[in-house]
Every structure is written in structure tokens, then in C-alpha cells.
Amino acid sequence: METGFILGAGGLFCLLVTVMIGWALAAYNRLVRRRNQVQASWAQIDVQLKRRYDLVPNLVETVKGYAAHERGTLEAVLAARSGAIAATAAPGVPARAGAEHALTQTLGRLLALAEAYPDLKANQNFAVLQGELARTEDKIAYARQFYNSAVQTYNTTTQSVPSNLIAGLGGFRPMDYFEALDGERATVQVRS
Amino acid sequence: MDPRLLLDLAVSAVALAAWFAAYGLVRVLTRPASPTPAPATMELGTEPPAVVSLLVSRWSVTEDAAESTLLDLAARGFVELRQPDDDPMRTTLHLPPTPPDDSGLRPYERRVLDRVRGLAVDGMVPLTALTFRDRAQAKTWNRRLRAQVVADARAAGLSRRRFGPTVTSLLTAAAVVVAVAIGIVVWHYSIWHQAEENLAIEAGTATFAALTAIAGLSPGERDTPLGRQVAARWLGVRDWLRGHEQFDELPPASVAIWDRYLSYGAAVGATRLTSTVLDLGMGDRRLLWSSYGGTWHRVRVRYPRFSARYGQTLPKLLLRAAISIAVGGFLLKVFGAAFDLVPTSADQAERAFAFVADGIVVVGLVLLVSGGHTLVRGVTDLVTERTVTGEVLWLEVWRTTGQGEDRPARPWLHYLAVDDGTGDRTTAWGLPSRWAGDCQDGDLVTIRVRPWTRRVVAFSVVGHGRSRRLVEPIGTDQTSNPVVERGGRAGSPQAGRRAAGLFTVDEVGQALGLPVRPAERLDLPGPLTAVQFRAAGDGRPVLAVATLSGVAAQWVWRLNSRGQELPGIGDEAYASGERAVLRVRDSIVLVRVLGDARDRTARLPWLLAQGTARLPAARDGG
Known part of the structure; x- marks a missing residue:
């Protein structure tokens, strides 16, 4: 009788332990999958941002041909670009977001120059670059949405009970959102 | 078995088996490809969502095609989706006052947009009211949409007929050979069996007709080299979207934020919630949208099935009541005297008879009361007739005559669900089938009804509904x-x-x-x-x-x-x-x-x- 009870209790304990281990593995794998999704989403943002870095010098050169005396604006754009490229090496998303925001702001001022220079506005090359930049901005906006969506899902998992236990043990820390600043929000084609 | 018969059967079987084997082989060889997905990406292509749906579903058009097209129209500003509260099922579609130029829309996009425009009241229609209420119409509409999507995909070089002209010609040629073989077999059989009639030509012709019919059945679409390439790219997009688990839970109105990503998500099957809410198939007949009175509202409809009184004419009802009363009265008259709840007789047989008599008396009483009740309610039904005016919500065959060998079943009673604006629940009326062809859902009708039997005794259409404009001829194209x-x-x-x-x-x-x-x-x-x-x-x-x-x-x-x-x-x-x-x-x-x-x-x-x-x-x- 006593032996049977011990065997039964032991079996139940083993079953419980097996279930716990299975759940822990599943939770860990889910966290890994979500973290990878965040990283993949970040990579997409990175691709679009780099495309924007590549466009900027061409755009500055084109504008310089028609508005060379707007040196202040042109230099600000190039400086912001350099700052954004330098921020790629900096740790943390907020620093990167700040640098990108500065670049967006200066680019906005640069494109506004075209209104004062009809010849520049009529330039075919400028129009192509402007269109390409607008498309890239759109893609950045959507990539940021995807990134933030992935971060939200990941953060929810790392902070929810009981998966937060596994997250704590596995070193899964909450990640930062790529915050849209006021100037950038305007570029997203959202209809309310 | 006669060896000659064995030979005939063997030749027939081999000929037919060879043809079906060839047909099966062709089906295997021409089955649509399953392209390997490209790396997950968020880069969308230029193909419309309906065509994307075809490509990622192994060259078959699913219901995702229509749904994703609707979302795409919303993303492009032709319609607007609004969700008033937390329930996505309450999403409404609105037509913008200044829509974009629709001259460049593809035929299936226009089809979807026309449906929205046709159903809208004051520029608005609930999303779940886009469903159909006529099975044939739903089938026709969706079949034509599929045909238009396939045509577009073919025009772009992304899809092709699964059985091309060469394959069909080869199968037809093989069918000729088999038909000739069968004809010879029947001719041979007729000779040695000394049959009065030789049906060789008829047998050969029938075989040829059957086999060519099978070969001519459309087995669907298949891939092209370009189609495989494009499908692989879209499968990469699908993987990207599916990787974002939040995407699965997005409601249709989130198209305002996610733009065309949501429509392509629906096309590749990455938006579970949105796809659940969107439906362009047959609607639920028990919960229907009505615009009677100028505003959209939902009406729950009950369809009586089992009670014998529903839909009956007064003479039939009175006849049934009279029979019930007569039978009940007869049973009471005959067995009433033997009624004894506590039989005291010592004889077993007498006691058993008393129990049976008690049972029969109870049945007689029930019949009598039921007949009386039916009689009284039937007569009351006659004097409580009333007139109802409202919008037709559903029309469907309820009862049909029995089917004979040479006599097809004919409907004699239809369900007619009418919203008269007095409540959010109603019970369908029994409409004599001779009037069923005069109206369709959305029409405004005035009916004279008997409330107890739910039978319509007079019927007139006083206004035609918007859905009439959306009716398409059923049958050939x-x-x-x-x-x-x-x-x-x-x-x-x-x-x-x-x-x-x-x-x-x-x-x-x-x-x-x-x-x-x-x-x-x-x-x-x-x-x-x-x-x-x-x-x-x-x-x-x-x-x-x-x-x-x-x-x-x-x-x-x-x-x-x-x-x-x-x-x-x-x-x-x-x-x-x-x-x-x-x-x-x-x-x-x-x-x-x-x-x-x-x-x-x-x-x-x-x-x-x-x-x-x-x-x-x-x-x-x-």
C-alpha cells in the first residue's frame, strides 16, 4: 500500500516536472522567436535608413547647383547625415531615433527650398530624387510600425506572468520602441 | 465464364484504365508548383492582392481574393472603414464624398466596389451586411470574380490553364482510341452473342463523350515561370507578416494605419481576425441586416420548422381540427364507459383492458382538446388578420411537394422574413410559392398575414430594394x-x-x-x-x-x-x-x-x- 502510494506520488511528480520543463522550453523558444522578429524588423528599418543616407548626397549636390548660397541648410543636412551614420554605432534605439529625427528635420528644410527656386523644382533629377526620398520615408514609417509591433509583442511576453520567469532567467530584457517624433509622424500616410 | 466475354471485358478495362492512368499522370505532372518562399521581407510588389491570393494559394482563388480586394479599396481611399467600439463586427463601410478616380480599377475591384456602392444607404453599409442572401447570386458573383482574377493573372503571365490545348488534344485523341476500342468490343460481343442490335457505335460515342467531358472539365490553374518567381517573393512577404503575431489580431479598420499591408495580409492569409469579420459569401439567415426606416439595424429571425400549424391554409387547418375532434369524440364515446383509473377487477385480462382503455381515453381527450384548440385559434387567426409593411430580409423555399419518378419536387411554401421596424426579432412568414418570384431581398412589401399560422394571404410589392441593381443573370457568362x-x-x-x-x-x-x-x-x-x-x-x-x-x-x-x-x-x-x-x-x-x-x-x-x-x-x- 505504502509502496504503491510512493510510486504513484513519484510518478505524478515526474509528470509534473516533465510538463514544467516542456512549458519552460516552449516559453523560451517563443521568447527567442519574438526577439528574432524584433531584430529582423530592426534590420528592415536599417535597410531603409541606409537607403536614405545614400540619397542625401545626391540630393544636396542637385540643390547646390541651383541654390549654392543656401550653404547653411546644405551643411546642416550633411552634418545631420553624418550624425545619423555615427549613431548607427551607438547603443540603444533612442539615440538612433534622435539622430534620424534630426536628419528628417533638415531634409524637410532642404526640400522646402525648392519652393523658392522654380528652376530647381522643375529639374528632372531633383524630382526623381524627391520622389525616391518620399518613398523611402514611407517605407521607414511602415518599417517602424512593424518594429514597434514586434517590440510590443516581445515586451508583453517578457513582462507577463509566468513567461517573465523564463525571460528573467534567460536574460530577455524589454526593448525600446522606435518612437515617432512629431516631424516624422507627418510623413506617415495615415487617414483618420 | 466464356473466354470471349472475358476477352471483351479485359480489353475494355485495359483501354479505360490506360486512359484514366494517362489522365491521372497529366494531373500529377501539371499540378501547381509550391515555390520555396523567398527570405521574409516587407517589400510589397505591384500585383493586386486578389492575384497575390491566387499565387500564394497554389493557383487557386479563395475567398481571400474578394476580402483583400475590399481592404485594398479601403487602403486606396475608395471606401472608408470605421469601427465605432471594441467590436470589429460593428465595423461600417463609408463611401467618401470625393472618391478617387475609379476608371483604372480592375474588373474584380470594380465588382467589389459596385457591391458596396449598391448596398450603401446614405453612403454607409455595415461591413457584415455585404453578405449575400441568395445562394445562386452568391455563387454567380464569386464565380465571376474568380474568373476575372484568373484572367488578370493570366494577362500578367503569372498563371495559365492547367490543361493547355496540347494536353487537351492528346487526351481527346486518347479518348478516340479508347472509344474505338470499346466500340470494337461491343461489336465483337454483339457478333458472338448474336444480339439483335449492335450498339457498337452508340457505345463508342458514349465513351468518347464521357472521356472528353472529363478531359474538358477545368482542373484549374497552374504556375508559370514568372508566376513561380513572383509567388516566391509574396511567400516571403507572407512569412514576414506572419512573423508579426500582432498582425493576426488586427481588425479591418486598422487598414487606416497599416494601409495596403493589411490588404496583402488578408490576401496571404496572415490576418485571422480581419478575415473572420470580412465575408462576401452567404450570410447567416438568422441574423440579418435591415435598412428599413433609413438606418441599418440587425434583426434576429426565427424559422419555424416542426409545428404543423405554420404556413397552413385555414381550410386545411379546420379539416385537421374537425378530424381530430371527430376521432377524439369517437374514442371517448367508445372507450369512455370503460374508463377506470383504479381497476378493481381481480381478472388480469380485465385489468389490462382497463389500462388500455384509459390510455385510449387520454388520447381521445388530447385529440379533442387539440382539435378544439386548433379550431378556436384557426377561427381567431382569421379575425385577427393584419397587414404588415416592411423590408424583405430573407426568402427561401420552406416546403416542397413530394418527388415522384416523373414528377420533380415543387416548392409550395417559402419562408419570408420581413422587418416591419417594430422590433429586432421576428419569425418568418409562410409565403405561398406563387408569390415568391415577385420579390427579392431588400424589396418593400405589404403583406396580409394570419399571425397564428404565420401564413401570408395577400401580397404586394410596394417598392424595389437596392439589391435588385446588384442582381446578376445566373447561368452562362x-x-x-x-x-x-x-x-x-x-x-x-x-x-x-x-x-x-x-x-x-x-x-x-x-x-x-x-x-x-x-x-x-x-x-x-x-x-x-x-x-x-x-x-x-x-x-x-x-x-x-x-x-x-x-x-x-x-x-x-x-x-x-x-x-x-x-x-x-x-x-x-x-x-x-x-x-x-x-x-x-x-x-x-x-x-x-x-x-x-x-x-x-x-x-x-x-x-x-x-x-x-x-x-x-x-x-x-x-
């Missing part, structure tokens, strides 16, 4: 080819084309519910041009169509523009009894139902709507 004018003497050829080209044979047949012959021109004096359609069966005239323009048209219009106004058809349109009239600028069209088809006027407005689209072209031609 030949309706896009207007009827070719036939010879005649009156009027110029161009003038003749005006009337003859307005309606196709299919459309007229669909409107009148009977097959008709091609249009014949009528000899008429002056500026009037007219054609008539005759019934295909007995050749009697069933519909006359006249067109007129200029000053004479103004006079004819004044005489005929009366009756029920038909909003949304041409500049103005009216229906009155057997005739309906339509005006587009200075031209009018007058249609009149003739002869045996006089009671088939319910779909005249729909017929006029079909002609409206062609009237300018026909007039230009004249």
Missing part, C-alpha cells in the same frame, strides 16, 4: 454579348439596334423566369423602334421593348411616367403593372410584359437597370 439584331424592315438598322441591343436573350430570360428566343423587330410607324421577345417554348410574345427619342419621347414619357418610382435606374424610371419605363436624357425605353408572362413583372426594374448601361451606346449607334 454570355450575357455580356448583347443580342444580335435580326432582319426586319421597319426603321434604319441603327434605329433597330437601339431596341434590339438593349437586352440580351439571357437577361430577358432571367427577368421573366423563362427561356426566350432572340429579339424580333416590330414594324412600327414613325420614330418608334421596337422589338419583341417570344417564349422559346410556344413561341408566344412575352416582352415588347420600344425606344424613342426627341419630342415624341417627351409625350410618351408624360403618358407613362407613373406608378412606382424606381430610383437609381437611368435619369428616371417607373414601373406600373405590366409595363416599366426608363428615361436617360432625351431617350426613353418602354418595356411591356405580354401574354402568359404578365404576372412576371417583379424583375422588370432589374431588366431596365441592365439596359441603362447600354442605352447611351445604343443611342449613339442610332
Whole structure:
């Protein structure tokens, strides 16, 4: 009788332990999958941002041909670009977001120059670059949405009970959102 | 077994088996490819979502095609989706006051947009009210949408017919060989069996017909090299979207934020919640949308099934009551004397008889009470008749006559769900089937009803619903080819084309519910041009169509523009009894139902709507 009870209790304990281990593995794998999704989403943002870095010098050169005396604006754009490229090496998303925001702001001022220079506005090359930049901005906006969506899902998992236990043990820390600043929000084609 | 018979059977079996093996092999060899997904990416391509749905579903069009097209129209500003609260099922579709130019829409995009526009009341329609209420219409609409999507994919070089002309020709040639083999076998059998008739030719012909029919059945679409390449890219997009688990839970209204990503998500099956809410198939008949009274609201409808009183006529009900009373009275009279709840007899048989008699008496009592109840309620039903006016929500066959060997089942009673605006719940009425063809969902009807039996005793259509404009001819797709004018003497050829080209044979047949012959021109004096359609069966005239323009048209219009106004058809349109009239600028069209088809006027407005689209072209031609 006593032996049977011990065997039964032991079996139940083993079953419980097996279930716990299975759940822990599943939770860990889910966290890994979500973290990878965040990283993949970040990579997409990175691709679009780099495309924007590549466009900027061409755009500055084109504008310089028609508005060379707007040196202040042109230099600000190039400086912001350099700052954004330098921020790629900096740790943390907020620093990167700040640098990108500065670049967006200066680019906005640069494109506004075209209104004062009809010849520049009529330039075919400028129009192509402007269109390409607008498309890239759109893609950045959507990539940021995807990134933030992935971060939200990941953060929810790392902070929810009981998966937060596994997250704590596995070193899964909450990640930062790529915050849209006021100037950038305007570029997203959202209809309310 | 006779070895000759064995030989005949073996040859037949081998021939047929060889053909089916070849057919099976062809099916295996031409099955659509399963491209390996490209790396997950968020880069969208230029293909429309419906075509993307075809590509990622292994070259088959699913319901995702229509749903993703609707979302894409929302992303592009043709419609707007609004969700008033947390429930995505309460999402509404709104038509913007200044929509973008829709001239570049693809045929299936226009099809979806037209459905939204056709159903909208004051520019709004609930998302879940887009479902169909007629199974045949739903099937036709979706089949044509699929055909349009496939045509678009083929035009872009992304898809092709699974059995090309070469394969079909080879299968047909093989069918000839098999048919000849079967014919020879039957000929051989008839010879040695000394049969009176030799059916070799018939057997061969039947075999050939059956096999070519199988070979001719459309097995669907298959991939092309370009299609595989594009599909691989879209499968990468699908992986990207599926990787974002939040995407699965996005409601349809989130298209405002996710733009075309949501429509492509629906196309690749990455939006579970959105796809659950969106439905362009058959709706739930128990929970229907009604716009009666000017605002959209949902009505729960109950469909009685089991009670014998529902839908019955008064004579039948009274007859049943009389029989019930008579039988009950008879049983009570015969067995009433033997009624004994506590039999005291010592004899076993007497006690058993007493129990049986008690049971029969109880049955008699039940019959008597039930008959009396039916009688009283039936008579009360007669005096409590009332008139109901409301919108038809659902129409469906309820009861049919028994099916015999040479007698098909015929419906005699339909369910008719009507929203009279008095509540959010109703029970369907029993509509005699002779009236069922006169109305369709969305129509405004006035019915005289008996509330207890739920039977409709008088019926009239007082207004036609918006959904009539969306009705499409069921059957072949030949309706896009207007009827070719036939010879005649009156009027110029161009003038003749005006009337003859307005309606196709299919459309007229669909409107009148009977097959008709091609249009014949009528000899008429002056500026009037007219054609008539005759019934295909007995050749009697069933519909006359006249067109007129200029000053004479103004006079004819004044005489005929009366009756029920038909909003949304041409500049103005009216229906009155057997005739309906339509005006587009200075031209009018007058249609009149003739002869045996006089009671088939319910779909005249729909017929006029079909002609409206062609009237300018026909007039230009004249």
C-alpha cells in the first residue's frame, strides 16, 4: 500500500516536472522567436535608413547647383547625415531615433527650398530624387510600425506572468520602441 | 465464364484504365508548383492582392481574393472603414464624398466596389451586411470574380490553364482510341452473342463523350515561370507578416494605419481576425441586416420548422381540427364507459383492458382538446388578420411537394422574413410559392398575414430594394454579348439596334423566369423602334421593348411616367403593372410584359437597370 502510494506520488511528480520543463522550453523558444522578429524588423528599418543616407548626397549636390548660397541648410543636412551614420554605432534605439529625427528635420528644410527656386523644382533629377526620398520615408514609417509591433509583442511576453520567469532567467530584457517624433509622424500616410 | 466475354471485358478495362492512368499522370505532372518562399521581407510588389491570393494559394482563388480586394479599396481611399467600439463586427463601410478616380480599377475591384456602392444607404453599409442572401447570386458573383482574377493573372503571365490545348488534344485523341476500342468490343460481343442490335457505335460515342467531358472539365490553374518567381517573393512577404503575431489580431479598420499591408495580409492569409469579420459569401439567415426606416439595424429571425400549424391554409387547418375532434369524440364515446383509473377487477385480462382503455381515453381527450384548440385559434387567426409593411430580409423555399419518378419536387411554401421596424426579432412568414418570384431581398412589401399560422394571404410589392441593381443573370457568362439584331424592315438598322441591343436573350430570360428566343423587330410607324421577345417554348410574345427619342419621347414619357418610382435606374424610371419605363436624357425605353408572362413583372426594374448601361451606346449607334 505504502509502496504503491510512493510510486504513484513519484510518478505524478515526474509528470509534473516533465510538463514544467516542456512549458519552460516552449516559453523560451517563443521568447527567442519574438526577439528574432524584433531584430529582423530592426534590420528592415536599417535597410531603409541606409537607403536614405545614400540619397542625401545626391540630393544636396542637385540643390547646390541651383541654390549654392543656401550653404547653411546644405551643411546642416550633411552634418545631420553624418550624425545619423555615427549613431548607427551607438547603443540603444533612442539615440538612433534622435539622430534620424534630426536628419528628417533638415531634409524637410532642404526640400522646402525648392519652393523658392522654380528652376530647381522643375529639374528632372531633383524630382526623381524627391520622389525616391518620399518613398523611402514611407517605407521607414511602415518599417517602424512593424518594429514597434514586434517590440510590443516581445515586451508583453517578457513582462507577463509566468513567461517573465523564463525571460528573467534567460536574460530577455524589454526593448525600446522606435518612437515617432512629431516631424516624422507627418510623413506617415495615415487617414483618420 | 466464356473466354470471349472475358476477352471483351479485359480489353475494355485495359483501354479505360490506360486512359484514366494517362489522365491521372497529366494531373500529377501539371499540378501547381509550391515555390520555396523567398527570405521574409516587407517589400510589397505591384500585383493586386486578389492575384497575390491566387499565387500564394497554389493557383487557386479563395475567398481571400474578394476580402483583400475590399481592404485594398479601403487602403486606396475608395471606401472608408470605421469601427465605432471594441467590436470589429460593428465595423461600417463609408463611401467618401470625393472618391478617387475609379476608371483604372480592375474588373474584380470594380465588382467589389459596385457591391458596396449598391448596398450603401446614405453612403454607409455595415461591413457584415455585404453578405449575400441568395445562394445562386452568391455563387454567380464569386464565380465571376474568380474568373476575372484568373484572367488578370493570366494577362500578367503569372498563371495559365492547367490543361493547355496540347494536353487537351492528346487526351481527346486518347479518348478516340479508347472509344474505338470499346466500340470494337461491343461489336465483337454483339457478333458472338448474336444480339439483335449492335450498339457498337452508340457505345463508342458514349465513351468518347464521357472521356472528353472529363478531359474538358477545368482542373484549374497552374504556375508559370514568372508566376513561380513572383509567388516566391509574396511567400516571403507572407512569412514576414506572419512573423508579426500582432498582425493576426488586427481588425479591418486598422487598414487606416497599416494601409495596403493589411490588404496583402488578408490576401496571404496572415490576418485571422480581419478575415473572420470580412465575408462576401452567404450570410447567416438568422441574423440579418435591415435598412428599413433609413438606418441599418440587425434583426434576429426565427424559422419555424416542426409545428404543423405554420404556413397552413385555414381550410386545411379546420379539416385537421374537425378530424381530430371527430376521432377524439369517437374514442371517448367508445372507450369512455370503460374508463377506470383504479381497476378493481381481480381478472388480469380485465385489468389490462382497463389500462388500455384509459390510455385510449387520454388520447381521445388530447385529440379533442387539440382539435378544439386548433379550431378556436384557426377561427381567431382569421379575425385577427393584419397587414404588415416592411423590408424583405430573407426568402427561401420552406416546403416542397413530394418527388415522384416523373414528377420533380415543387416548392409550395417559402419562408419570408420581413422587418416591419417594430422590433429586432421576428419569425418568418409562410409565403405561398406563387408569390415568391415577385420579390427579392431588400424589396418593400405589404403583406396580409394570419399571425397564428404565420401564413401570408395577400401580397404586394410596394417598392424595389437596392439589391435588385446588384442582381446578376445566373447561368452562362454570355450575357455580356448583347443580342444580335435580326432582319426586319421597319426603321434604319441603327434605329433597330437601339431596341434590339438593349437586352440580351439571357437577361430577358432571367427577368421573366423563362427561356426566350432572340429579339424580333416590330414594324412600327414613325420614330418608334421596337422589338419583341417570344417564349422559346410556344413561341408566344412575352416582352415588347420600344425606344424613342426627341419630342415624341417627351409625350410618351408624360403618358407613362407613373406608378412606382424606381430610383437609381437611368435619369428616371417607373414601373406600373405590366409595363416599366426608363428615361436617360432625351431617350426613353418602354418595356411591356405580354401574354402568359404578365404576372412576371417583379424583375422588370432589374431588366431596365441592365439596359441603362447600354442605352447611351445604343443611342449613339442610332
